[in-house]
Amino acid sequence: MWFTLAWAVPVAVLALAGAVLAAKGIRALPAVESFLVDYPGASPLPAWAPVGFPAWLAWQHGLNVFFILFIVRSGWQVRTAGRPTTFWTRRNTGALRTRRAPTRMGINLWLHLTVDLLWVLNGLVFYVLLFATGQWVRIVPVSWDIVPNAVSAAIQYASLGWPVGDGWVNYNALQTLSYFSIVFVAAPLALATGIRLSPLWTSRRLSKLIPLAPTRVVHVGVMVFFLVFIAVHVTLVLATGALRNLNHMYAATSGDGWTGFWIFAASLAVMVVAWFAAGPRLLRAVASLGGTVTTR
Template sequence: MTSSGSRLATLAENRWFKLVWIIPAGIVVLAVVVLAARGIRSLPDVQSFLTEYPGTTTLPDSAPMGIPAWLAWQHGLNAFFILFIIRSGWQIRTTKRPTMFWKRNNTGLIRTKTPPIKISLNLWLHITFDTLWVVNGVLFYVLLVATGQWLRLIPVTWEIFPNALSAGLQYASLNWPVEDGWVNYNALQTISYFLVVFVAAPLALATGLRMSPSWTSKRLSKLYPIAVARAVHFPVMIFFVAFIAVHVILVFATGALRNLNHMYAAQNADGWLGFWIFAGALALMIAAWFAAQPFVLRAIASLTGTVSR
């Protein structure tokens, strides 16, 4: 085999290269969806439907306006944590023979009756960021209820469903629905955020706990088989990846500066502050991605346990 052929074979075996097909497939699907949506939208009955249901519903009078600073910080931290949760989860799924393992030190403040279990370094990383994500999520739920922001995320009328269909058709035809996320999310955004916050996130936690090596209850295992958790956990990850991809695309396509100011600067403006905060956060995420090499992870993991090959 030639050196170029050897390099191609090595590239083909890379776990990330296996995902390259998604890019051309996504472009083809997007083109088909846009053409179909524009054709459907030109029909008279559909135009009447869009007029009756413009894509937004009315919030309760008690719903707050705007995005507070704590929510902007929560959003940034959540993006950082979920990036490494997905990365480590994919590594766990695609690594056939782990080369490094971690075992908790059963000393100090953390002591249990059961002996520590040896797990792969990828699983250690996954559990570490899962823990940070859960802590951040619990704080998010508390603040969501305390500040009334939950009213912006939970559907409160049945009209949200035809309005969500209307907003989806408008997005798909590349003729964006009129929206102002600072005041009120459109119906499709509300349903999407509700599914992420109140359905997908709890499902990810519930199935992740069942798959955790710390799960030892035999009685509960019969009621909640691990096969069920595995069958749900991976599709939930796919849902998160799909949501993030669409979310990022629409953030930049529907008014990048305004949207980034909402999400990162907690202000309703068209300036550049949100963009520069986002750029800094993105640079940090990229640096952390490339810094997360085995020798770095081994040094960090060694602070809380024993790392072996």
């Protein structure tokens, strides 16, 4: 497998180089030059649109990165680890007592669902604040010229001539569509398909309407979409002005200082520590707080 992937790397590099050369050639055409002048890559926002990023958006972003890391990790472990050797069983006590057998699942699936729950709660706070503060207008298309402007931005990115603009004031059209897709399409789709795949799903009638196999395909496809978005997003953040972009995302300030970088570095350190700390012993200890942990 690794030998096959090794051959894929130079092929991908050559394909990327060819795409850049093609984009540069297309951009030099008079008609395309005129198109880029008419549509510079960003749609104007309403006059009342907020400028800058509030502090809550910075910590929301950091929490989302942390949760997505462990959602992907635990989800991948569920799919590749084979039959679990450690199980978590919910205690049916008090208000949770039911006549059905207690819910039992592998420890990796328990971690996946637990982090999913934290991600969903964080997302609900995000949605409320997004609409309460007017920040929604920055990631929701409000004009049809978003389409030609997105094409313009794509040509500029592909030709390595970055779209001129300031994300502190207004995203370019391609960013707007990308963030809209993540927030209002991919995230709800991940939640909906995850609920169907969850062992907590008990509706037989709805199970017939929502088959398991295609739901699993969509769920994995959403994960791939998230990973591709993250890879492109991180690459462009670092390539188009790392210090300024990190200040926007982590320090909620505009400028080229180092505050955002150090907050970003600290968050990376926390994620690395959490990654290695989240081993079987810690998972069993935490999982036992809300249920019974057993081994086969």
